[in-house]
Amino acid sequence: MKNTIHRIALIGFGTVGQSLAKIIAAKNADLKQLRHTELRIVAIATPGKGSLYHPDGLDISALFTALEKDGTFAGYPDSAGLERGMDNLPLIRDTNADTVVEVSHTDMNSGQPALDHCRTALAHGKNVVTSNKGPVALAYADLSALAAANGVRFLFESTVTAGTPSLRLARRALAGNEITEMRGILNGTTNFILSEMEAGKSYADALAQAQSLGYAEADPTADVEGIDALAKVLIIANTVMGCALKKDEISCRGISHLTADDIAAAKAAGKRWKLIGQVKKAGGQTTASVQPVLLPLSDPLAQVMGTTNAVTYRTDLLGDVTLIGAGAGGIETAAGLLADILAI
Amino acid sequence: MKNTIHRIALIGFGTVGQSLAKIIAAKNADLKQLRHTELRIVAIATPGKGSLYHPDGLDISALFTALEKDGTFAGYPDSAGLERGMDNLPLIRDTNADTVVEVSHTDMNSGQPALDHCRTALAHGKNVVTSNKGPVALAYADLSALAAANGVRFLFESTVTAGTPSLRLARRALAGNEITEMRGILNGTTNFILSEMEAGKSYADALAQAQSLGYAEADPTADVEGIDALAKVLIIANTVMGCALKKDEISCRGISHLTADDIAAAKAAGKRWKLIGQVKKAGGQTTASVQPVLLPLSDPLAQVMGTTNAVTYRTDLLGDVTLIGAGAGGIETAAGLLADILAI
Numbered sequence: 001m002k003n004t005i006h007r008i009a010l011i012g013f014g015t016v017g018q019s020l021a022k023i024i025a026a027k028n029a030d031l032k033q034l035r036h037t038e039l040r041i042v043a044i045a046t047p048g049k050g051s052l053y054h055p056d057g058l059d060i061s062a063l064f065t066a067l068e069k070d071g072t073f074a075g076y077p078d079s080a081g082l083e084r085g086m087d088n089l090p091l092i093r094d095t096n097a098d099t100v101v102e103v104s105h106t107d108m109n110s111g112q113p114a115l116d117h118c119r120t121a122l123a124h125g126k127n128v129v130t131s132n133k134g135p136v137a138l139a140y141a142d143l144s145a146l147a148a149a150n151g152v153r154f155l156f157e158s159t160v161t162a163g164t165p166s167l168r169l170a171r172r173a174l175a176g177n178e179i180t181e182m183r184g185i186l187n188g189t190t191n192f193i194l195s196e197m198e199a200g201k202s203y204a205d206a207l208a209q210a211q212s213l214g215y216a217e218a219d220p221t222a223d224v225e226g227i228d229a230l231a232k233v234l235i236i237a238n239t240v241m242g243c244a245l246k247k248d249e250i251s252c253r254g255i256s257h258l259t260a261d262d263i264a265a266a267k268a269a270g271k272r273w274k275l276i277g278q279v280k281k282a283g284g285q286t287t288a289s290v291q292p293v294l295l296p297l298s299d300p301l302a303q304v305m306g307t308t309n310a311v312t313y314r315t316d317l318l319g320d321v322t323l324i325g326a327g328a329g330g331i332e333t334a335a336g337l338l339a340d341i342l343a344i
Numbered sequence: 345m346k347n348t349i350h351r352i353a354l355i356g357f358g359t360v361g362q363s364l365a366k367i368i369a370a371k372n373a374d375l376k377q378l379r380h381t382e383l384r385i386v387a388i389a390t391p392g393k394g395s396l397y398h399p400d401g402l403d404i405s406a407l408f409t410a411l412e413k414d415g416t417f418a419g420y421p422d423s424a425g426l427e428r429g430m431d432n433l434p435l436i437r438d439t440n441a442d443t444v445v446e447v448s449h450t451d452m453n454s455g456q457p458a459l460d461h462c463r464t465a466l467a468h469g470k471n472v473v474t475s476n477k478g479p480v481a482l483a484y485a486d487l488s489a490l491a492a493a494n495g496v497r498f499l500f501e502s503t504v505t506a507g508t509p510s511l512r513l514a515r516r517a518l519a520g521n522e523i524t525e526m527r528g529i530l531n532g533t534t535n536f537i538l539s540e541m542e543a544g545k546s547y548a549d550a551l552a553q554a555q556s557l558g559y560a561e562a563d564p565t566a567d568v569e570g571i572d573a574l575a576k577v578l579i580i581a582n583t584v585m586g587c588a589l590k591k592d593e594i595s596c597r598g599i600s601h602l603t604a605d606d607i608a609a610a611k612a613a614g615k616r617w618k619l620i621g622q623v624k625k626a627g628g629q630t631t632a633s634v635q636p637v638l639l640p641l642s643d644p645l646a647q648v649m650g651t652t653n654a655v656t657y658r659t660d661l662l663g664d665v666t667l668i669g670a671g672a673g674g675i676e677t678a679a680g681l682l683a684d685i686l687a688i
Contacts, residue, residue, distance in 0.1 A: 023520075023661065027520065030522075162662075163661065163662050164662060164665055165513065165517035165518060165665075168516065168517040169509065169513060169517055169667075172512065172516055172517065173509035173512040173513055173516065173517055173683070174509060174683070175682075175683045175687065176367075176371065176679060176682035176683050176685075176686050177679060177683075178374075298647075298649070300644075300647060300648075300668055303642075303644060303647040304644075305642070315679075317367065317507065317675055317676065317678070317679035317682070318506075318507050318508060318669055318670055318676055318679050319669070319670050319676070320668075320669065321508055321509075321667070321668070321669040321670075322666075322667070322668040322669065323513075323665070323666070323667055323668075324644050324664075324665070324666040324667075324668070325662055325663070325664065325665040325666065326662055326663050326665075331661055332661065332662050332663070334661070335520060335521060335659075335661035335662050338519075338520035338661070339517065339518070339519045339520050339521075341520075342519045342520050343519065
């Protein structure tokens with residue numbers, strides 16, 4: 001059987017983009033054998049490392065060799081047909097890529113520049129796969145309509161719980177069920193902090209540890225105030241539960257007000273505080289929130305510790321279905337991108 | 345957009361078949377609107393209730409009205425084109441059904457009569473959807489090759505963890521990952537007995553309660569000795585992990601030797617006995633077992649209580665991914681059949 005060649009343009013080449021490239025290099029032989037599919041990275045655009053395009057595909061190991069030298073693609077070997085220095089939008093529009101993988105550094109409030117990248121790609125008949133929450137949280141309806149109008153796909157498994165397939169579970173595997181409620185631990189940083197506080201740390205010490213391990217940023221606001229979880233609630237509600245929620249319709253409270261005493265009191269009562277994102281549909285009404293919730297230990301979500309994420313869907317036929325897995329990480333996020341690419 | 349009509353022949357009309365008919369009746373309006381698909385039950389064959397075939401579809405509410413009268417289809421109203429009394433194999437072969445849903449009462453050792461039903465349907469170009477473990481555990485390779493040769497599908501989500509999509513999660517949603525290990529609580533009856541024993545009951549009392557609630561049969565051997573879990577281990581290993589295991593290559597020990605003292609000692613040590621089905625691939629070798637395992641409470645599987653089932657897949661990219669949900673029940677099993685039908 002002849003292999004299908006699937007050509008990819010990467011917009012952004014940070015941790016996630018590099019992880020995807022490494023996975024593709026490692027898995028291509030298996031993909032050819034098992035799925036008769038060959039993945040080729042034909043183009044990469046970055047703000048600081050340069051950009052490369054070759055219609056026959058780039059050599060992944062040569063990319064990393066070049067980066068090791070001076071952190072840019074300057075040392076990537078020349079060859080007939082190689083183009084350097086294309087800007088993002090021409091590289092999205094005018095290369096032979098079938099799919100644009102959008103993993104640029106993006107502002108969560110505006111969704112830019114990822115939003116423009118997605119629009120341009122879809123409008124020019126390219127599939128889009130992204131791990132950027134912004135475009136999905138802010139413009140899912142527009143972008144999915146644009147994809148449908150151009151006969152291409154817009155996929156974004158990695159925007160929620162990294163590659164742990166919480167969206168594909170709901171969209172595909174639970175087909176035929178109506179999902180009436182979702183409750184999830186959607187932010188690993190806050191779950192790590194709460195776990196450390198239960199082990200005896202103060203909020204400040206637990207946060208400092210999360211920062212030193214790279215789980216929390218220097219400004220931890222987006223995590224600890226629930227803003228990151230809120231974006232994921234929005235994505236789940238609008239993309240798999242058929243809602244049309246807007247950001248300001250979701251009530252949001254983080255964990256920064258919880259004290260060591262609160263955590264200890266919960267523990268003494270056989271319960272546990274978790275930062276829970278929730279969407280509930282009942283009687284034609286949808287309510288959604290992000291807030292700390294005191295869970296009994298018998299709740300599967302109460303047992304999810306550290307940076308692990310989890311989602312419980314309540315369904316009409318199957319009752320509760322819970323998925324637990326990694327919620328962050330370069331490889332784990334790239335795994336979701338790969339699953340999306342293979343689904344195309 | 346015009347609706348696609350999908351015609352179904354049901355082989356068997358016990359709890360699961362009846363649940364599927366009720367779900368189809370309840371969901372058809374939604375399926376037409378959301379998926380432009382209309383499901384029609386055109387034929388039903390049963391050993392005791394009779395059999396019916398109408399190429400334009402049977403009236404589901406009239407089926408139940410007839411059953412309420414005398415437990416058979418005798419009272420189902422006559423109409424032009426209705427055929428009564430067809431045998432199983434002609435009804436599988438010679439009706440206009442696109443898909444045969446095989447939910448007959450079947451012997452686990454021989455896989456019959458379901459195995460013959462599946463073979464006949466696939467050989468005659470009909471998709472097969474089944475909740476019968478026998479054909480999948482015993483003849484997956486043959487049946488999937490027969491399906492491929494005839495351009496149809498052979499699907500069986502409900503054979504493991506009822507409709508909780510443990511197979512589709514692995515086959516579809518985890519695409520791109522290599523699954524190196526599976527550990528699961530695959531039998532709800534034994535998990536219920538172990539949960540009750542931890543609450544203070546003896547093995548005999550817990551078993552008696554499981555029997556009185558209808559979770560365990562009068563002869564509980566298949567559940568308590570691990571035979572049911574073994575069939576599911578075989579299905580997971582061979583259908584989603586690429587193994588070619590045979591039944592007698594899986595070591596199997598049930599829970600009937602566990603005493604109240606064993607359970608109490610585990611509890612005192614902060615651990616919990618669970619009947620775990622496991623498949624592990626390492627260094628070209630595959631090992632598989634069903635046995636009671638003493639789990640630390642931090643293991644997500646340790647927290648799964650009562651009749652609930654759970655599966656943890658260990659993957660190369662995502663680490664551990666755990667799915668928790670219902671493992672039995674008429675509606676829950678029928679939900680898996682429906683998901684398979686919609687996947688076709």
